[in-house]
Amino acid sequence: MTAINPDTGGQPAKREPWEDYTHQHHWRNGADEFDAAKLGMWLFLATEVLLFSGFFCAYFVFRMQFPENWHEASRYYLSWEIGFANTCVLLLSSFTVVLAIRAAQLGKKSHILFWLLITQLCAGFFLVVKLGWEYWPKIVKDELPGANFAYGERAAHVLEHAAANGIDQAVAMNEVARDHIFLSLYWVTTATHGVHVLVGMIVFAWCMYRAWRGHYGPKNYIMLENCGLYWHIVDIIWIFVFPLYYLV
Amino acid sequence: MSHHDVSYLAPKETGWKTIWSWIFTVDHKKIGVMYLAAVLLAFLLGGIFAIALRLELWEPVKTLADGTVTGQVLDLGAGATANNWYNRAFTLHGTVMVFLFIIPSIPASLGNIFLPIMLGAKDVAFPKLNLFSWYVYVFGGLFALYAILAGGVETGWTFYTPYSSTTEWGSVTAMVLGAFILGFSSIFTGMNFIATVHKLRTPGMGWFDMPLFVWALYATSIIQVLATPVLGITLLFIVFERMFQVGVFDPALGGDPVLFQHFFWFYSHPAVYIMILPGFGVISEMIAVHCQKKLFGYKAIAFSSIAIAAISFLVWGHHMFTSETPAANAIFSALTFLVAIPTAIKVFNWIATMYKASIAINTPMLYVMAFLFCFTIGGLTGPPLATLAVDIHLHDTYFVVAHFHYVMMGGTVLAFIGALHHWWPKIFGKMYNEFWGMMGCTLVFVGFNVTFFTQFFLGTQGMPRRYATYIEEFTSLHQISTIGSLILALGLFVHLGNFILSLVSGPKAPRNPWGGLTFEWEADAPPVEHNFPKEPVIVHGPYDYGTVTPPHTNPGEFPLNDERPSA
DSSP states (O other): OOOBOGGGTTOBOOOOGGGGOOOOTTSSOHHHHHHHHHHHHHHHHHHHHHHHHHHHHHHHHHHHHOHHHHHHHHHHHOOHHHHHHHHHHHHHHHHHHHHHHHHHHHTOHHHHHHHHHHHHHHHHHHHHHIIIIIIHHHHHTTOOSGGGOOOTHHHHHHHHHHHHHTOOHHHHHHHTTTHHHHHHHHHHHHHHHHHHHHHHHHHHHHHHHHHHTTOOBTTBOHHHHHHHHHHHHHHHHHHHHIIIIIOO | OOTTSSBTTOOOSSHHHHHHHHHTOOOHHHHHHHHHHHHHHHHHHHHHHHHHHHHHTTSOOEEOTTSOEESOOOOOOTTOOHHHHHHHHHHHHHHIIIIIIIHHIIIIIIIHHHHHHHHTOSSOSOHHHHHHHHHHHHHHHHHHHHHHHTTOOOSTTTTOTTHHHHOOSSOHHHHHHHHHHHHHHHHHHHHHHHHHHHHOSOTTOOGGGSOHHHHHHHHHHHHHHHHHHHHHHHHHHHHHHHHHOOOSSOGGGTOOHHHHHHHHHHHHHHHHHHHHHHHHHHHHHHHHHHHTSOOTTHHHHHHHHHHHHHHGGGOGGGGOTTTSOHHHHHHHHHHHHHHHHHHHHHHHHHHHHHTTOOOOOSHHHHHHHHHHHHHHHHHHTHHHHHSHHHHHHHTTBHHHHHHHHHHIIIIIIHHHHHHHHHHHHHHHSBOOOHHHHHHHHHHHHHHHHHHHHHHHHHHHTTOBTTOSOOOGGGHHHHHHHHHHHHHHHHHHHHHHHHHHHHHHHOOBOOSOTTOOOSGGGTSOSSOBTTBSSSOOOOOSOTTOTTTSOOTTOOTTTSOOGGGSOOO
16 A cells, blocks of 8 residues: 555655554464454453352342332432442443544544543543542541441431331341441442543553554554453443442 | 474574564464463472472371470561461462463363364464463462562451451452462363364364364363353452452351352352363373274263263352351252263263273273273262262361362363373474373372372361371371372473473374374474364264274274274
């Protein structure tokens, strides 16, 4: 390709690195390399699912033991509106990352950068909401995991409700006695998920740099595609976390 | 000369460049050799702890009438009692041996070196990830080392809660994080091997043309990828418990300690097969080569590896027969018996291969036979433990200790040392001394059986595991076991000396000293940087002994079937 670029005063257009990409030397052809990279990523996604399965397994064990308590705790501590907003931005970002991959397949560098930037903004929005509107108010009120948990306003709320309805105070408090386990699991699950979102942002920052340097195009977009797959699993895990914690 | 005809071990122009070429290598052979060095170092460390345990158990701890205490060997002070030191020694023995030695032992060292070569490939699918996994391993190992130096750990390698999540002793958090990091190394190796097997077989090589070591590594990799993340989350939970008191496993906070056991064994039982399957793989290779006979039941051996991998996920509950409901116990007991079937298929096939074969007597084959003897004992003591009524008596006794050492050490470690001899000439291009190899094998075999057979008796008589002392009646059995462990250690040092001597002054190895037919015997000894000068072509099966003349051998050195004198 020796197209004349009018913007550079008749000089030949600079070749982007992806145009010369074939495959790493230990591969027989580019197709094998592409398939292997994708297979490797799917295997990694399997490990991610299994990692989070530990959280979900613990969730079901304790929810089956204390179903009422979990219902109450979810209503009291978590706001479904915030969770819903975050679900929406994550779903949107899953869509934009696909558009970035599509742009790479079509060789439109500026589009790759644009859609990755939107993805980054969505991820950033998610984390800011998580930290500012969910974690911080809980930290202030000592609604922390396990032994660090304090009933605080929740106890006052429950006792007030008990007095108004003629329920024995001890019985009422007994019903909320497992709040800290609900919150423990909420904290560790969402924090681990949040770390995954953060890792996703770092990875996409690297992708943006590589895209800017012209590494992605129709001949070479597997890294972008694999990062997109990772982003989808982070999204899908949240799709399970949201109803299980916010909507019970 | 280009990199197409230079040994991968050849030094570069300058010393610095040579060092550089190792620490930043993406060559699977160099990474395999670095893994080999690392796991052998871990084996030494774990072995030192083992000998410390056996020395403490030389005599029971007794308090005499005048108040003096006798029989304490590990009284090293530093604010801890002899019992604390004993607890640390058995915990670190277990942790180092399991996470740092035996899990990466065969796959990450020999597997790394030979999987691509056996497939006729230049490298594994993801060479950089391969190097990264080695650094992750070293990083995790440093965490473990820090934990050992900063007070050690007393929880046992199983880290049972709530003790592990609440104890103030030592540095549990560092050790648990170390094991968590090591898990990633294992996952990366597994992913790499699966993708390599799928995508880098030489053109024309179908699944049933692959050597059985590759099948075994494939099955192992599946378990590594699917089980290790569950250990990861379990260990992460312990760290959360210790740092934030989340209380999921702590009954004082309303948590469930048995949940921890389920999580832990959901990984750690399949992990047992991560440890043993590669051992099965190398035994299949060695037995065919050193018997010069087509392997009996190739497909049965290949599929039994996959069957073991599948069943391994269904039997974790048999570690918890004393803490589960009777219904769960019955199910897990029945499922556990299933494992015996594919395992027995393998053993029968190996023995059938040896039948009427021309068996070479050398160090690798001696190890194969030692393996068959010891592993069969280890395997057959499994069903009694899977039997509920018997297990209630034997649970947490030396019978269990002897059982899993017969499987892990008598199985995997014997296979590993045998395979190291088998492939040593190929990896380093030097021969080892056969006499001292066989001598070492004899010492290891005798020492191993003396150490651990006695422990079956101790276990049936009620000696519980993890105690620094015992009743006087057990003294002589414990002393026999300790003597055995010293013979075993001596045998291992004979091997070490033999290997070092081979590296320093061993004669140059021929390309195919045993008459093997798989691709690695076509390569140079040691192989060139890209394994083969040009891509090998598959013209015969991996075990067509007796009908195909092995490459690079002299005529008549390995006679074909019709050249052999008829019986």
